[in-house]
Amino acid sequence: MSKKLRVAVLFGGKSGEHEVSLASASSVMKAMDHDKYDIIPIGITQEGSFLLGQAALPMLEGKTEQAEINRLQQMMPAVTTGTHALPAFHREEIDVVFPVLHGTYGEDGTIQGFLEIANIPYVGAGVLASSVGMDKAVSKKVFAEAGLPQANYVSFLKADLVRNQEAVLARIETELGYPCFVKPANLGSSVGISKAKNREELIEALALASAYDRKIVVEEFVPAHEVEVAVLGNDEPEASVPGEIVSSNEFYDYKAKYIDGKSVMRIPAELPQDTAEQLREMAIRAFKAIDGSGLARVDFFIRKDTGEILLNEINTMPGFTQFSMYAKLWEHSGLTYAELVDKLIQLALERYEEKSQLRTDFAAE
Structure with a gap:
């Protein structure tokens, strides 16, 4: 029997998206196969303290059922428990990190830089793609250089x-x-x-x-349909079918996304085939423009008056519950949520292996 992968799932964080992260992490851990993975929960409080193992699970209360928390406890290695100012990340104890952190200090390259220094594989975009994707002002300049139309x-x-x-x-x-x-x-x-x-x-x-x-x-302001495409992969990424958001509010704000539950996802979006293909092609171009890896959700506007496609933004760690747009787009493209989690872990390990082949020393020839 092959050794189970030890996956550290990072969640919470010092961000305005702390609650969203808890919901995403709960879904990720729930989808993990007990026979394939040992889960190491690592919760980060809004004050920045790290909670390991069973000490982190209370952060998920209200985000998952008690029965699921009990199951997670059975999937945890016994060695990772306790409260620490900063956990010791050791390559021999953790095979891969799944940083389900949204927003500041999670999606902006900071935690990615820490994991690079710790020499541990991690799911998702690297330091550069994370920081560029997070900064809307910088990413817009990068997309303009790539010839992608924007508002x-x-x-x-x-x-x-x-x-x-x-x-x-x-x-x-x-x-x-x-x-x-x-x-x-x-x-x-x-x-x-x-x-x-x-x-x-x-x-x-x-x-x-x-x-x-x-x-x-x-x-x-652009009077437009809001359409999103999910991207998955490393150097040869693939794009999902497009999906459209019909917001319950005047625009797709935090309340419409996470609170009132009235917004509608149309998957696949009702679009001409050539428009759908153009969206998928532009999503991959945007992903490659920031040197993305793992996953991203690329958001577009389609003008109601002219049909022109405008790139809005890219999210390198989008909302990641099984009900989020990213997961639903891949479900309609033929990939279940559990398969998506498995694929992202595989991509993280592949990217780490590729980077491990690079020289880090200098020797005169």
Whole structure:
């Protein structure tokens, strides 16, 4: 009998998306095969403390049933229990890490850099792709260089707003007009995003966004269908069928995504075949533009008036419950949730093995 893989599942984190991470991690661990994996839960509190093994499971209460928590306890190696300021990650104790962390300190390259230094394989994008994908201002520049069409936008620092608010407001009104969307540059799950229809609302929206990030992005309003494509793979990624979001609110905000449960996913999206293929091709181009690996969800607008496709953003660790759009897109593309989790772990190990072949020394020939 082959040795079971020891998979550390990281969840929680110091992020506005802490709760989303708990739900995603609960689904991931529930899908793991007891015969294939030993699970090492590692919870990160909102204060930044690390909880290992059974000490981490109370964080998941309310996200999964007690029977499932009991099952997870049976899948845990006995050696990983306790509370630590920072856990010791050892290659001989952990085969691969599944960082189900969304947003700040999880999806932005910080935890990925730590795992690179620890020399441990991990699921998902590397340091560069994570940090570029997280920063909407930087990723928009990268996508523009790759020739991918996008909506008009402006970006600036919170310091610019403090120094000369009037100049910032005038620039937004001149270049974009109303309505417009105001976003923290480095956050996901629609946290801190507002739609502004006039100057008063714009000022409020800027204050909200700047409470979450030092960098702000403001985008023109595009009357459009919101369509998403899931990407899976490393150097030769594949794209899923497109899916459309029909939001229960004025736009697809945090409440529409996670609270009221009234938004509708249309999978596959009702699109002409050539449009669907174009979306899939553009999703892969976006994934490769940031040097993605593992997984990503790429979000698009399709203009209602012209049918033009505009790239909105890329998410390198999208919501990952079995009911999330990413998982549902692959389910409709022929991959079950459990198979998706298995595939991502396999891709992480393949990427690690490939990187292990690279030289890290210098010797004169």
